[in-house]
Amino acid sequence: MIVYRPGRVKVLCGGRVANLFGMVRTRFPVCLVLLVLSTQTGCRAIGLGGGGRGEFVSDEQPTKLAPRFVTRVFDSTDDNTVDIVLSDLDRETLRDRDAMDGAVGQVICARMFIAPMAGRTPIEPTACTVTLRYLVLAGDEYGIYAGGGFLLPGDRPRGRRFKGRILNATMRLVSSSPGFKDLIGSGRMSLSFSARRDAETVRRATRRGDFLAFSALPVPDYPLLSGDD
Numbered sequence: 076m077i078v079y080r081p082g083r084v085k086v087l088c089g090g091r092v093a094n095l096f097g098m099v100r101t102r103f104p105v106c107l108v109l110l111v112l113s114t115q116t117g118c119r120a121i122g123l124g125g126g127g128r129g130e131f132v133s134d135e136q137p138t139k140l141a142p143r144f145v146t147r148v149f150d151s152t153d154d155n156t157v158d159i160v161l162s163d164l165d166r167e168t169l170r171d172r173d174a175m176d177g178a179v180g181q182v183i184c185a186r187m188f189i190a191p192m193a194g195r196t197p198i199e200p201t202a203c204t205v206t207l208r209y210l211v212l213a214g215d216e217y218g219i220y221a222g223g224g225f226l227l228p229g230d231r232p233r234g235r236r237f238k239g240r241i242l243n244a245t246m247r248l249v250s251s252s253p254g255f256k257d258l259i260g261s262g263r264m265s266l267s268f269s270a271r272r273d274a275e276t277v278r279r280a281t282r283r284g285d286f287l288a289f290s291a292l293p294v295p296d297y298p299l300l301s302g303d304d
Contacts, residue, residue, distance in 0.1 A: 151272075
């Protein structure tokens with residue numbers, strides 16, 4: 076059970092209350108708080124709704140992220156190339172660079188680079204058809220997780236709507252601002268979505284993600300981002 080009061084969040088686990096205030100320096104509203112879960116004590120995450128659901132579960136710590144997607148948009152150039160933006164921030168915030176700078180929320184930027192086809196491409200959760208960038212925004216601090224997985228589309232991206240599922244994608248923290256507190260490390264993400272076409276929101280949110288990635292400090296042991304002195 077989640078107990079939310081201004082200034083603090085508590086998780087009720089097996090009759091015991093765990094106070095998350097102080098464990099996380101950043102300020103997270105209840106819809107996107109980093110939930111410290113323990114399977115032994117039976118803690119549960121907030122349920123998801125609003126036409127999108129998913130979770131990013133740490134492989135290193137008893138922690139997961141469970142955003143509620145209030146914005147679900149996409150754009151496509153052909154049947155194989157689709158950009159998808161999912162976020163618990165509203166569309167107006169995603170379009171406004173200044174608003175994004177101080178935002179507290181999560182943004183997933185995904186790109187399907189090939190549509191799975193029976194007999195031509197692998198159709199299984201271990202295949203890779205989508206790249207992912209997961210932005211965790213916490214006011215002045217932020218972290219960027221990246222990786223890839225398998226996107227199973229529900230239809231072709233030709234109309235105003237596009238839906239699908241991302242299965243067991245693997246991601247890890249690749250860069251962050253200096254004060255970001257990482258409670259995930261590496262983990263697995265699965266989600267389902269139904270998005271509407273909105274090229275401008277996709278373009279602006281993706282561009283802002285590119286800027287944050289360029290400005291962030293790479294994780295020291297991440298080989299693709301760490302350079303030799």
